[in-house]
Each structure stands twice: as structure tokens, then as C-alpha cells.
Amino acid sequence: MAAPEETVSPVRRAVELSVLLGLLVAFLIVSVVIEAPTTAKRIGIVLGAGLTLVMYSFLYRDNPLFKIAENLYVGVALGYGAILTWKLSLKPEIVAPLILDPPHWAAFWGELARRIVPIILGLLLLTRLSRKYAWLSRYAYTLMVGWGAGIGIPIVAHSYILQQLQAAVRPLNAAAASDAGFWASGLAMLGALVILIGTVTVLFYFFFSVEHKGVGGAVSKVGIWFLMVSFGASFGYTVMGRVSLLIGRVQFLIYEWLQVPQ
Amino acid sequence: MAAPRGNTKWQTLARYVAYLVVAVAVLVPYVLPLPLTFKPSDWAKKLYDRVEALPEGSAVLFSFDYDPAAMAELYPMSLGLLRHCFRRNLRPIVMTHWPNGVGLCKQLVEKTAEEAGKTSGQDYVFLGYKPGGSNLVLNMGESLQGAFDRDYYGKPTEGMPALAEVKKLKDIPLVVDIAAGGTVEMWIAYGRDRFGFDLGAGCTAVIAPDLYPFLQSKQLCGFLGGLRGAADYETMLDKPEDATKGMQAQSLVHVFLIVLIISANIGYVWTRVVRGPED
Numbered sequence: 054m055a056a057p058e059e060t061v062s063p064v065r066r067a068v069e070l071s072v073l074l075g076l077l078v079a080f081l082i083v084s085v086v087i088e089a090p091t092t093a094k095r096i097g098i099v100l101g102a103g104l105t106l107v108m109y110s111f112l113y114r115d116n117p118l119f120k121i122a123e124n125l126y127v128g129v130a131l132g133y134g135a136i137l138t139w140k141l142s143l144k145p146e147i148v149a150p151l152i153l154d155p156p157h158w159a160a161f162w163g164e165l166a167r168r169i170v171p172i173i174l175g176l177l178l179l180t181r182l183s184r185k186y187a188w189l190s191r192y193a194y195t196l197m198v199g200w201g202a203g204i205g206i207p208i209v210a211h212s213y214i215l216q217q218l219q220a221a222v223r224p225l226n227a228a229a230a231s232d233a234g235f236w237a238s239g240l241a242m243l244g245a246l247v248i249l250i251g252t253v254t255v256l257f258y259f260f261f262s263v264e265h266k267g268v269g270g271a272v273s274k275v276g277i278w279f280l281m282v283s284f285g286a287s288f289g290y291t292v293m294g295r296v297s298l299l300i301g302r303v304q305f306l307i308y309e310w311l312q313v314p315q
Numbered sequence: 316m317a318a319p320r321g322n323t324k325w326q327t328l329a330r331y332v333a334y335l336v337v338a339v340a341v342l343v344p345y346v347l348p349l350p351l352t353f354k355p356s357d358w359a360k361k362l363y364d365r366v367e368a369l370p371e372g373s374a375v376l377f378s379f380d381y382d383p384a385a386m387a388e389l390y391p392m393s394l395g396l397l398r399h400c401f402r403r404n405l406r407p408i409v410m411t412h413w414p415n416g417v418g419l420c421k422q423l424v425e426k427t428a429e430e431a432g433k434t435s436g437q438d439y440v441f442l443g444y445k446p447g448g449s450n451l452v453l454n455m456g457e458s459l460q461g462a463f464d465r466d467y468y469g470k471p472t473e474g475m476p477a478l479a480e481v482k483k484l485k486d487i488p489l490v491v492d493i494a495a496g497g498t499v500e501m502w503i504a505y506g507r508d509r510f511g512f513d514l515g516a517g518c519t520a521v522i523a524p525d526l527y528p529f530l531q532s533k534q535l536c537g538f539l540g541g542l543r544g545a546a547d548y549e550t551m552l553d554k555p556e557d558a559t560k561g562m563q564a565q566s567l568v569h570v571f572l573i574v575l576i577i578s579a580n581i582g583y584v585w586t587r588v589v590r591g592p593e594d
Contacts (some may be wrong), residue, residue: 293565
């Protein structure tokens with residue numbers, strides 16, 4: 054469902070348009086006064102600065118300039134990705150060794166033999182585009198799923214389950230270094246205890262075969278607290294990440310567009 | 316669903332004020348540098364010490380798995396790590412799993428190598444991008460030259476001085492993955508746990524909480540999380556740059572956000588007390 058259109062009075066629209074034009078002129082003047090965009094690098098920086106400011110205009114309200122920049126981003130990312138796939142994968146792995154820069158006859162068969170299975174599997178995946186022959190792609194998918202599961206399951210079980218389990222159930226005193234002082238050892242043991250309690254209570258919270266009542270309910274509630282703390286930590290880190298992106302853009306505007314010396 | 320309560324005009328205005336304050340908080344440290352200092356975190360220090368403990372000439376593999384979208388956080392830490400390696404005359408081997416990150420990676424490697432006066436193929440090698448993800452890691456574990464028969468510039472890797480005595484992943488004492496996605500977990504499972512090298516990691520703040528369990532289990536030997544991790548590394552290198560300056564802005568914004576969260580909660584409770592609970 055489309056978002057409801059915000060009703061804006063004609064006067065407000067006229068004021069917004071005037072402010073927008075004023076900002077655009079100011080942006081161009083600042084860009085030209087600092088350094089005329091005559092080199093490819095400078096043109097790139099001015100475009101980047103303009104698009105950055107346009108993206109942030111969304112904070113005021115959705116607007117046509119933001120929409121243009123948004124679509125431009127999607128288009129450029131897609132085009133860039135397609136060119137890179139050609140340049141970094143298809144060309145060096147298949148086209149160059151077999152067609153553009155083929156080795157001598159005997160070596161050619163060796164190169165082809167090394168690549169023929171992946172080429173056929175890749176082509177089979179492309180049959181998804183045809184309704185009639187889409188079933189052929191199942192062979193490639195079957196191989197991918199079978200190979201992925203065969204290789205992945207033991208590795209993942211070892212690294213993500215057994216190793217983690219080992220770290221969670223080791224003796225509490227093993228958390229402290231032998232040369233650590235009383236307080237450091239105490240804190241390390243406390244940390245190990247908190248991890249143990251957190252692991253057990255959160256696992257219990259996700260154990261649905263027993264009704265969470267009485268002692269079980271209390272344990273499950275402790276599990277919820279641990280989950281809440283974990284969500285809070287994740288949210289805090291996410292805020293930090295988003296603010297870092299803003300800082301990165303501000304540094305770009307200050308040091309590269311406005312050329313303020315560091 | 317009940318209609319939202321409260322004065323929406325005031326709420327909209329409050330939103331604009333919040334944006335404005337955040338903008339000012341980010342800009343202030345660039346106009347008036349603040350006397351804020353911070354101590355590097357233990358996990359950042361462990362990664363620094365691991366690099367410091369490597370004998371001169373050791374190979375260090377860097378997998379820079381990010382693109383320009385994560386540049387603000389990960390570029391400064393990559394810069395710091397490469398500078399540290401070149402300063403210590405180590406041999407960085409640089410690659411990426413992200414095709415969109417190749418240009419950034421190349422710029423990073425060439426910039427730091429030029430600063431240190433190092434030569435491609437001799438003192439370091441830039442392998443570029445290869446598709447495959449976890450398959451590529453397994454392949455590198457069998458034969459590095461088999462996985463990358465040429466470097467990014469098209470030179471054969473066989474017999475390259477920068478790769479002397481490095482035939483497979485287990486010949487590399489330290490691998491560092493700087494990631495904006497799930498590649499650290501992939502390096503742990505398919506690389507470190509299988510081939511037995513030390514693995515350090517740097518990542519965006521968003522995915523940092525996912526990696527703490529691997530620190531506790533010692534599957535990671537050191538860790539840099541977000542802009543703070545990058546600033547930690549700059550501090551230890553005694554070369555404060557973008558990340559250190561960025562952390563001043565970060566700190567101011569965090570103070571404002573804490574005040575905002577507390578005041579918003581007080582406002583919420585106050586509204587419930589005055590107007591009673593919602594239907």
C-alpha cells in the first residue's frame with residue numbers, strides 16, 4: 054500500500070522551493086569559490102558532496118531530489134557491480150583464458166578441462182530465466198546444497214557449537230590468569246559465572262516443552278533480562294555505527310569538499 | 316489501532332531540534348577540538364601486541380571485506396594496521412572477498428606502501444578479489460598460489476619474493492579480517508579453526524556484538540570494533556587522525572542521545588501519569 058500523501062499548502066510549497074533554490078545556488082557558489090570543478094577528481098568530490106546533502110534533505114521531508122539521488126545510487130551500484138563481475142570474475146576466469154588470450158593448443162584443453170564443470174553449472178543456473186528449461190537449474194542447485202551441507206555442517210558444528218560450548222562450561226577458576234591479582238581473578242571468575250548463568254537461563258527461556266511457571270518462570274525471566282541486556286548492547290553499537298557514518302560524511306564535506314586543513 | 320496521541324506538530328519540531336543538535340554535536344569538535352582522551356580497549360591492545368610480537372619479515376594476511384559504505388569506520392583501522400605492519404617491516408598480503416571493495420583496497424595499500432617506501436611484489440602483495448567466499452578460504456588453505464595464481468596487477472604469484480615461504484594459510488602466523496559483513500565468522504570456521512593460524516578482526520559497530528562470543532572462546536586473538544576500535548589503534552600507533560577526531564564527535568552525540576533517551580522516558584511516564592494508561 055502506498056504511503057498517504059502529506060498535504061502541503063501552496064504557500065509552504067513555494068517557500069520550500071525558494072529555500073531549495075537558494076541552497077542549490079549557495080552550494081554551487083561555495084563549490085566553485087573553493088576550487089573550480091575542472092578536474093575529474095574535483096567534479097567527483099562536488100557531485101559526492103551534493104548527493105550527500107541531498108540524501109540528508111530527507112530528514113526534513115521526502116522530496117524529488119532525494120528520490121533522484123536514491124534511484125541514482127541503486128542504478129550506479131547495480132552498474133558498478135555488473136562491470137566488476139565482468140572484470141574480476143567472468144573475464145579473468147573464463148573469457149580471457151579460453152577466448153581472448155588462449156594458451157597453445159595442448160594447454161587449451163587443460164584450461165578448458167579445469168573450467169568446464171563450473172561453466173556448465175553456471176549456465177544451468179541461467180536456465181531459471183526460461184519457464185520451459187528452468188528445471189535444469191535444479192542440478193546446479195542440488196550440487197551447491199549438497200556440497201554446502203557436506204562441507205559446512207561439520208565445520209560450523211565444530212566452530213560455532215563445540216568451541217563455544219567448551220568456552221562456556223570450563224571451570225570458573227580457569228577464567229582467571231595464574232599471575233593475576235585477587236581482584237582481577239575475582240572479576241574474571243565473576244564474568245565466567247555471569248556467562249554461565251546467561252547461557253543456561255536464555256537456553257531455558259527458549260525451551261518450550263515445559264510451562265514457564267514457578268522456579269521455571271523465574272529462570273526464564275532471568276533469561277529475558279539477559280536477552281534485553283544483549284538487545285540494548287546491540288542497539289547501542291548500532292547507534293554508534295550510524296553516528297560513525299554521519300561523522301564519515303561530515304569529514305568528507307569538511308576536508309575534501311570545503312578543503313579545510315586538518 | 317488507536318490514533319497516536321500528543322501534539323504531532325510539537326513532535327515534528329522536537330525531531331528537527333534533535334537532528335539539529337546531533338549536527339551541531341558532530342561539527343563542534345572540528346571547530347573547537349575537545350580535550351577528550353581515552354584508553355585503548357584490552358582487545359584492541361591484544362591485536363596491537365600480536366602484530367608487535369611478530370618477527371621482522373613475517374607475512375600477515377589482511378582480508379579487507381568491505382566497500383565504501385563502511386569506509387568511515389573500517390578505512391581508518393585498515394590504514395592503522397597496514398602502517399603498523401610496514402613500520403615493523405612485516406609482509407602484508409592483502410585481499411578482499413568484496414568485489415565492490417577492490418578500488419578502496421588498492422588505494423589503501425598503495426597509499427600506505429608509498430608512505431613507507433615499500434615495493435609491490437617485494438615487500439607486500441595485493442591479491443585483489445576472487446569469487447568463492449568460504450571455498451576460496453579452503454582453497455587458500457591448500458595452496459595460496461593455486462587460489463591466486465596472479466596478483467591484482469597480473470604478476471604471477473609463484474616465486475614472488477613477498478610470498479617467499481608462504482605456500483598455504485598455515486604458513487601465515489596472523490590473519491586479520493576487517494569486515495562489514497559476516498566474513499569474520501567465515502574466516503573463523505573455514506580458516507582459523509581448520510588451518511590453525513591466529514585470527515584478528517575489525518568490524519563495523521553494528522556487527523561487533525556478534526563477535527564477542529568468539530573473543531571469549533579465544534577464536535579471535537584481538538578485535539577492533541567500529542570507530543572506537545580504529546581510534547584505539549591510532550592512539551597505540553601514536554598517530555591520531557580521522558578516527559580519533561571522529562570519536563570526539565561520537566562522544567558528544569552519545570551524551571546527547573543518553574539525555575534524549577532519559578528525557579523521552581520521563582516524558583512517556585509523565586504522560587501516562589497525567590493522562591492515564593493508553594487503551
